[in-house]
Amino acid sequence: MKQLKLGLFENVAANVGGTVTWRHEDDQRHRFDDLRYWRDLGEVLEDAGFDFLFLGDAWGWAEIDGVRPPVATQESLDLPRLDPVVVASALLSTTRNLGLVVTGSVLVEPPYAFVRRMATLDHLSGGRLGWNIVTTGTAETAVRAFGMDMVAHDERYAMAEEFLEVAYAYWEGAWEPDALTRDKRGRFADPAKVHPVEHAGRFFRSQGYGNAPYSPQGTPVLFQAGASTAGRRLAGRHGEAVFIGSGPAADLRRHASAVRAEAVAAGRAASDVQVMAAVSCVVGASPGDARRRHASVLRCQTPEATVASYAMFTGIDLSAHPPGTPMADLRTELSRTQLERFAGRTVGDVLDAWRTHGVGAQPIVGTAQEVADEICALAEGADLDGVLLSPVLQPTSTLEFVEEVLPLLRARGVLADGYRDGETLRERLTGSGSPVLPRTHPAAAHRHPRPGASPTRSGEHGGGRRG
Numbered sequence: 001m002k003q004l005k006l007g008l009f010e011n012v013a014a015n016v017g018g019t020v021t022w023r024h025e026d027d028q029r030h031r032f033d034d035l036r037y038w039r040d041l042g043e044v045l046e047d048a049g050f051d052f053l054f055l056g057d058a059w060g061w062a063e064i065d066g067v068r069p070p071v072a073t074q075e076s077l078d079l080p081r082l083d084p085v086v087v088a089s090a091l092l093s094t095t096r097n098l099g100l101v102v103t104g105s106v107l108v109e110p111p112y113a114f115v116r117r118m119a120t121l122d123h124l125s126g127g128r129l130g131w132n133i134v135t136t137g138t139a140e141t142a143v144r145a146f147g148m149d150m151v152a153h154d155e156r157y158a159m160a161e162e163f164l165e166v167a168y169a170y171w172e173g174a175w176e177p178d179a180l181t182r183d184k185r186g187r188f189a190d191p192a193k194v195h196p197v198e199h200a201g202r203f204f205r206s207q208g209y210g211n212a213p214y215s216p217q218g219t220p221v222l223f224q225a226g227a228s229t230a231g232r233r234l235a236g237r238h239g240e241a242v243f244i245g246s247g248p249a250a251d252l253r254r255h256a257s258a259v260r261a262e263a264v265a266a267g268r269a270a271s272d273v274q275v276m277a278a279v280s281c282v283v284g285a286s287p288g289d290a291r292r293r294h295a296s297v298l299r300c301q302t303p304e305a306t307v308a309s310y311a312m313f314t315g316i317d318l319s320a321h322p323p324g325t326p327m328a329d330l331r332t333e334l335s336r337t338q339l340e341r342f343a344g345r346t347v348g349d350v351l352d353a354w355r356t357h358g359v360g361a362q363p364i365v366g367t368a369q370e371v372a373d374e375i376c377a378l379a380e381g382a383d384l385d386g387v388l389l390s391p392v393l394q395p396t397s398t399l400e401f402v403e404e405v406l407p408l409l410r411a412r413g414v415l416a417d418g419y420r421d422g423e424t425l426r427e428r429l430t431g432s433g434s435p436v437l438p439r440t441h442p443a444a445a446h447r448h449p450r451p452g453a454s455p456t457r458s459g460e461h462g463g464g465r466r467g
């Protein structure tokens, strides 16, 4: 069995993934706006050897037929929510090894300023940055807030392709890795190694010089989780770590092979994509104890919150349809994944499932031994490269996992014992031995000298670390 990579999923909000947990007595997410809370969590993850902290993000809010249900605010289903980039930057100085993966949408802001923000984090973290590329499934309310017109589902993926082209042009091509000489005799940078970018496309136009010089990883490690046909194509073409959500091992295996096949179709190796599934768990001293603890989490859910939460992801009001309605009869231009993952099920089934785990994974409920067994079986059955722990309660579930489950997985050799070799997130996550993307990745086409020009000097693009 492969040795798994390990990440932790969190949001800078009082609830995560569409279920209500903030009211639970063992939950601290109501402290989402407290720097101490984030620093403590960062320290727990670093001490435990997690590869990365993944900070999800969303724009928009729950609405049903144009009206915001009061329960969404009362239970903090979607708002308030703070900026993950700022939280990640606050953790740079308190962590040394932990990768920091931030979610950024291609829909709401043009690439130029975003590119500099990401490069700044990659510089200051010494190459520990990852970017989760999202197209914003909650687009309908988000576009209003940004004063934009609605962009349909597949068009948002076309937008993502173009956004990435512009971003790569700046990250990989604007400043060559050795452009900064910092020579006190009067040559801070070499003008021959700084290049203007010119892009005029369907969605974006940008012309000019990049602000940030080449960062340790050039392009941050690219994470993607789109599950629709268009989403998988984007993930296969660009993603280095791809989340495939949760579900039975056989479904996950099919999803994982589909993403790897997209990578191969795009001229990459199947192994260039690290496929990771979301895993949740409720650990108890005995199976009965675990079930009781899980029941206490489920008691925090209400039918109104469940309906509002599903509507936030899809715009669909499940309470307006009889429970026996097949999900196949419903349509959305928001997150198609949240419809497709329930293919063959009814509205009643989905209300039930959403109440127990929302957008996330059905928790594994049992003793530490049982949880470890299930994680291993899932990883093997689905041919996973890693798991993304999605804690039910925070920090309780994370601490339980670290103290009780992690040692069992380490003892079986399923998880590495501490941080792997390499200074950057890319080296540790992909094992490629290089901090930058390989030549087979579309980003590499933006490097200088361009294909057809004289060959790249050796040592070039070996990373942007200061010599």
Ligand SMILES: Cc1cc2nc3c(=O)[nH]c(=O)nc-3n(C[C@H](O)[C@H](O)[C@H](O)COP(=O)(O)O)c2cc1C
Binding pocket: 009, 055, 056, 057, 058, 059, 103, 132, 133, 134, 135, 136, 137, 138, 224, 225, 226, 227, 228, 229, 230, 231, 232, 243, 244, 245, 246, 278, 334, 335, 336, 337, 338, 388
């Ligand atoms: C583990 C995991 C984490 C995700 N995190 C985010 C997130 O932070 N923000 C977001 O907008 N979407 C997030 N998504 C959703 C996906 O990016 C994607 O938008 C969704 O699956 C809909 O895909 P589709 O547009 O291809 O249907 C996540 C999905 C998974 C499986």
